[in-house]
Amino acid sequence: MLNFEPRLSPEMYARQLSCKLNLTYSVDAEEVVKELGLLYREKDLGKSSGYDGCLVRKNNKAAVIINANIAYKTRRNFTIAHELGHYLIKGHNKNIYNCAGKDIEGSFSGKGHESEANQFAVELLFPSQHAKSILKRNPLNMDLAKEMAARYGTSLTSTLIRLVKQNDIDCCAVILSEGSKVKWSITSTRFRRCYEVAPGYLSQDTYAYDFFIGKSIPQESQNVRPGSWISGDGVYDLSYIIEESVPFANLGIVATLLTIPQDEDDYDNVDL
Template sequence: MTDPVGPRGWGITLAKMWGPRFPVDPQIIALEYSAKRPDPISKVKAHPVDGIEGMLIQRESKAWYILYNEGIVVPGRIKFTIAHELGHYLLHRQSQEEFRCGQRDIIGAQNARALEDEANLFASYLLMPMDDFRRQVDGQQISLELLGHCAERYGVSLTAAILKWLEFTDEIATLVVGRDGYVLWSRSSKAAMQLRLFRRHGFALPAKSLAADGHAFDFDDRTGVSMPAGVWHPAEETKEMKIGSDQYDFSISLVLYPRTLSSVIHKEAEPAEDLLDRVMQPFQRRE
């Protein structure tokens, strides 16, 4: 059997081999699939690896170990980390004998390397098959509750599920992660990119947005809080959904723009956006 090509090909192939069962277990796949190879993954375990999320390392026996930080306690984050390292094994193990991956690499942060992006892309296709994801959301109003259902179905974080949804949705939407009033990174849907609706690293967050307010969380209205024109768009009202986190000093907001904007989508070449210069990543971060 010929090996699949690229991170998408590997992710789709292994997801189909796992079958229509969710959530996918990347640890079982890593151990069982690689067992047929002369340099298998022989161990997947927690390890006190300071400063990194996960690691893929080859031992003297030629076998590989996948290690993840024992401080990670959120199952979805562990699952994505293991899948990410499996991606390195399948795609990159011929190029080096050790991969050390930090949080900023796994979530596709500024200046992430191409190898990290490919491992993230593989993990997203393995854990969240696109055809199944589409069936979960088609014809429904997008809300944190709906995307949270998808996150639970696939055993990943809400942020990871949103990033996957942005990859294929026709909605005009942007996910913005900020700290201290400034953008850390952002990800936009294709339609939002065509409208040049994205936020670059280091730009100021809109002063009246929920993202800019470190204490503004609304868990009652899971469909979003209406933002007046001038906040996220100069002339249009938007909806902002803020994902709360008491454990990190950053904000995560999903911004939905009105569909009527699609009538003025630019036809010229799309501009480069932070974190979309290479490929998606979704990367796992607990909320």
């Protein structure tokens, strides 16, 4: 049994596990589960309305069970790491964790068990220092997020969050929408100095909104009216912002990456 220091953050649990097991990247979460002596199973847990993963404790043993219907290898890998977080993080003491797709794609902030398991998973698979190094060499866009998700075996949503939160260069934000409303948003340091994401229902001028009225979303980045997504003192100096939205039709959610173009970003002219 692994011993961890008390009162660690979810990210620190992941870092200590990586150190103890001498993990190299990219990480195969299934192999980590087996190395820790947990049972691993894949079962039919349902499709769009079923669970993506479960952690089951019984008779001093534990098992990670993953939905065999998960189509994408990266989503599967992240789900396994998520369940491993439930197993290792102090205070996650329930005998059964049944985790739906929306728990794993949509819960990344706060102190709830699902959010903490996601925070553990993304640090285990895609460490913050790796993200910082990548961002020094590459501007953030959806193509980069997809490439990193494939490289590190992380879900697209978790990869976007990692790249935005660790971003000291780009003025950007990631937003999750559900039921045509903003569920949550996470912004880079530069973004929140001047702007904020408008809460509540999506503007009809956004491409993310189109998904909720049955329209398709363009795969390419799109220029949109700044006020359709953001507010703040700097918004009136912008002529456009860039929206890249990806729908998860089976979950009824949309992940959006917003970027303020460098030639539009008024950050350097703001009196701080």
